[in-house]
Amino acid sequence: MNIQITGGEMGHLEELAGRLDRALAGADAALAASYPGERGVRQPVHTVYVPGDRYAAQAVAEWSAEAGRVLAEHGHSAAEVADVFDLRPDLAAEVYDRVRAKLDTEPIEDLRIDFEDGYGARPDADEDAAVLAAARALAATVHDGSAPPFHGIRIKSFEAPTRHRGLRTLDLFLGELAREAGLGDGLVITLPKVTSVEQVSAMVTALDALETAHGIAAGSLRFEIQVETPQAILGSDGTALVARMIAAGAGRVTGLHYGTYDYSASLGVAAAHQSMEHPVADHAKDVMQVAAAGTGVFVSDGSTNMLPVGDPEAVRSAWRLHARLVGRSLARGIYQGWDLHPAQLPSRYIATYAFFREGLEVAAARLRAYVHGGDSSYLDEPATAAALAAFVLRGVECGAVTADEVERLAGVDRSHLARLARRRVD
Template sequence: MSQVEVDGNGPTGGASFSAAARAAVEALLAPVDADLARRYPGDTGTRQPVHTVYVPADAFAADTVREWGRQALEAFDTHAGTPAELARALGVADDELLADVHARVRAKLEREPVEDLRIDFEDGYGPRPDAEEDAAAVRAAELVAAAVAEGAAPPYLGIRIKCMEAAVRDRGIRTLELFLATLLASGGGGLPDGLVLTLPKVTYAEQVTALVRLLEDFERRAGLPAGRIGFEIQIETTQAILGPDGRATVARMIEAAEGRATGLHYGTFDYSASCGVSAAHQSMDHPVADHAKAVMQVAAAGTGVRLSDGSTNVIPTGSTDQVHAAWKLHHDLVRRSLARAYYQGWDMHPAHLPTRYVAVYSFYREGLAAAAARLAAYVAKAGGDVMDEPATARALSGYLLRGLDCGAVDPAEVTALTGLDRARLDALAGR
């Protein structure tokens, strides 16, 4: 058998790659390396909220978050005051895990009922006289600034403006301008860390570019760091998924955002309607929804742009039987989204909050022991029944981190099960 000797420069005594060939490879791939780093930076490492609550601008008030929490707790205590009642509502087992989830959800509704709040100037607000919307934009900014200053704001909050279509473009730009300028003036010279803007009904990548140019101009004139203001893109039209040239338009929209896109939010009802789905069948689990979200998911993978599912318009109100039926529907849809790696969704009513958190907390607590064991085995190189790859270790770490962020699991129990602290989990998740 022949032997190849190796010195510090590579193989000796036989054929090898020349220095010129290696240099040519580096020159060839340097632009690719730079493009990969720019387009696919990976996850941002920040917390992603489990939901977004939409409140019409005229209904938004200083006590909105507190009031949503109060109403959510009232519904929870009235219609699922015990784990057994909750089990009956959802058609699940009344066991120790559900009892734990029940207690944790109640505490969450008291502590932090809303993780992300969007003040809506679009469909939920509708067309208004200019003076009225001007005043509402200023008022919204002042209330947001006050909530942040008082420590009463949810982790994320902001506004949804009208879209960039010709009929409402000027109005949307004016509202955004008033909101940002007032917020900046009311916030001690800066913008809140959790500020989120939402651009709805995007059909062409150029509409995304238009918002980028406006934000660049605002940052420059306000003395803010370049790129300070990001935004979500709402996917509500068929043109946002498939363009006239047959390409996936949503990927072009992420590129057009020039690093400012923070999320892609699926719009259940507008998108379904644009596909001709009748009102009775417009749902998060309709095949047209699954197709659109699959395209969104692939387009966003690795870019750091996060995904959000839509909502159900079946509201948990009325008799206990009616509330339970609506809760089961909502719970099952949220669990379905979580299994498909959609870790965020919309909630349209305070009574949706109990089942949002029951579904989310059950998802993370059910898988806690198995995920922790696999990750501990990976770190220890102990093998076990499953031989996990580094990519799976990233997924396992990300799963545990999401559970920690929303309060479904506790730092102490994760460390006890894995031997890892938050910093090590962040590192394994590639953050």
Template sequence: MTQGETVGTTLADAVREGIGASLAATDAELARRYPGDPGTRQPVHTVYVPADAFTADTVRSWGRQALAALDEHAPDAEALARVLGLSDELAGPVYDRVRAKLEREPVEDLRIDFEDGYGQRPDAEEDAAAVAAARIVSAAVADRTAPPYIGIRMKCMEAAVRDRGIRTLDIFLSTLMRSGGLPDGLVLTLPKVTFPQQVTAMVRLCEEFEKAHGLTPGRIGFEIQIETTQSILGPDGTATVPRLIDAAEGRATGLHYGTFDYSASCGVSAAYQSMDHPVADYAKAVMQVAAAGTGVRLSDGSTNVLPVGPTAQVHDAWRLHHGLVRRSLARAYYQGWDMHPGHLPTRYAAVYAFYREGLDTAAARLAAYVAKAGGDVMDEPATAKALSGYLLRGLDCGAVDLEEVTARTALGRAELDALAGR
């Protein structure tokens, strides 16, 4: 084709316009259901603490205990590298960053648990615990000692505990409002969901609270815990997870896999209940496909093997936890639960090693894509989005520094955000 040559077409403009008009509703539905990643930081873990054990010192205490575990069982980079199988190149940077993280921000997301970790208590006792939790959270937010994300896990919407769960939620949120308002990093968790109607009920609670306090509609979001078989497959054999997300009406922020409740509901015996059991992989694969593109984030579960006791026993527990976290990261589950302070060293070691070992390759591929320089891998826009997302996650958790990324890619944070679609 030469410059200035007329391009021939067959279809009239009216055909194109008609197609556009016929797909307008579909375009709107795609935008509503699949808004994409919210573009905010996702914590690498969630720490669960029973409400009666939660104090103003909880976060600092977890950091101190985690550092003490390192000092006792892996006092230097070489020792931790031997336990976890880290390369010589990674050992020093990972160890130093883990220690710095435990000193600066040991917990990224904290859930004050009023459900399984708390149990059934007299109403007056749970009322008081809900008030105390809210006051501690408000004070921590005010003095900047709160983790980036914090909130409660209430009791579920099943009939036996529904009223108690609603009352605790109401007390907690109402006390927050009286103590300075809802914090930006507020996260609520709805456990043991089986039917979309239970999610709808949670939406109605959020709406009524917002109306009562003059809050912006949609201000309160919540996570949905996937802990029952019914939350994966419905009675008609179709996938339930998309229905749960839809029932949340845009308020669902995350899907959290519950390792032990879900495994038990499948009949898995206690000795084999684990994040890497086949029933777990199936459930999480369904969750992953259902959540893709919706802006609803995923979290893996936890291990109940605690790193306590003699050093050899702690090292075994650390290797197990490190391997499970690493496995989750490779499967695009970038968040998980931590149940004990001793899990923090291996959580951050696994996360930091994951992002640091791929830094050079990811940065080089992204730089080549931006420069259209080619190379031995031909990347597409979707891959560039994944590469920049990988680097951004590493930046958000402290695994890598912006200076390291910029030196390798010539890209700043704004450019990375744009490539990642944030």
């Protein structure tokens, strides 16, 4: 027996739905504004920072040469890399040539010219001169195409003792970049040691004013918050201030970057135990990930200060530690970290490429089954399909895999991957 329901009999549901729409309109708008989804941009796998007075136009080339030299000396073949990093021989063979090419063509994905801890406190005249020189050098690399895809400056914090110096440095840097026509989409500003929501609001005010002062397009300057203080994670009122900081950024915040050593020291962790994998670090990054989820704000891990320098065993020991920490971050869903030395680039890329290549075939097969149908031992839902697509797309963007490989294995091209990954376009 067929039962037909007429429009009149459903009228009460239409009226109820209308009431709910009106009641939830504010919440709907707030959700869309606060959680706009992933941005349609690539996230770099790392940030390299170079002290402001040591940065020059040839810095990237110098890092490339030194990273290549160290790899050639201590990991001169795929077999040796397999031994050093405990990789399967076939995986090491897939990774090795790709990493060598990466070190030659794009050794640094994100560069930060540092005028904070890596530079220190100097006379104003000295810092002024160094800032202007750095801006001119960066502009030259933007013009000749040798600048990393992402690049910018870390200023001193907006805490009272350093606020005026940080603002002055930012003003000089942006003004000189604008005069040299060196401003581009890859520019990023890092605000360190943030301790209050008000400092983030102050940064928005400062960028508004500096855009006007230097003829920069309104709203185009973005910045990342460096989470290096316990106040950023838990405020005195018991709330997670880092979530409120994202909102206070008025759409200008692009990233939350964990500061391994400042944060650990602030919690009383002894120097010997300060690490990216200490429980206090994991707690901070867990809060950062939850705060940033769905906002389009990237999360970055910190750094390890055990450098691959010295005798062969010291280099390889530091490589193993670095690679393990990078792999740990990747497995936890944190796809970026900080590198402090050219010799860390081989271990960064070996660990990253191994992560993406090792998971490629299974992820691609699951995507193929989801998109095209077919037998699969997984019953993937849309959210998992988005995660699979995002994983594969990150591998393509950093150079671990090629778009042709993905199309062959998964049957989807790069634009389809982006749609599946729920990338939005600003």
